[in-house]
Amino acid sequence: AQSVAQPEDQVNVAEGNPLTVKCTYSVSGNPYLFWYVQYPNRGLQFLLKYITGDNLVKGSYGFEAEFNKSQTSFHLKKPSALVSDSALYFCAVKSGGSYIPTFGRGTSLIVHP
């Protein structure tokens, strides 16, 4: 079985400040981890993924995520938030034995000017 948790329904941050959106996962075997962003009335857009290799993954729009195996976490980060980063963010996990990714419930990121 595989599952993913996004413990925060909403994250508020001031523009220019660093942001973190949390994600923890549970899988059997090695995880394959993804972050997606959804703007209003749009589909999900791919941000970044971890398959193997370096624990720090860099993605689109200045986002990065750190894979932490011991804490089973894959938190999304950005050093300096922009108002335009305000959106819904989804973490997803897939085990090596599954073809179907499981998505979290999503975290609404609000960046205040």
Place this chain on the structure above:
Amino acid sequence: GAGVSQSPSNKVTEKGKDVELRCDPISGHTALYWYRQSLGQGLEFLIYFQGNSAPDKSGLPSDRFSAERTGGSVSTLTIQRTQQEDSAVYLCASSIGQSEGYGYTFGSGTRLTVV
């Protein structure tokens, strides 16, 4: 096409009617997924197609839901005798294959409202 195309973008239907939602994946993508996004519920997996293999229907919530994929390309999700709880955004995604290294490209979704 350049992306995953879904139609219609919005659908309002009366309770008890049947609806069909269409997904046109990226050309050459062999894997196709349907998800349902309800307010506050995240993405709920519905069904998965891979090439010509039998689909994984394990996520379909009831026998009122069905889907097919013709010629390994376009997919149609059908909901029969719609209920108000079926109201949601239905998202389609495609992927180039089953490999872990590939991500998923999503369409903009169909917002279904059952009145």
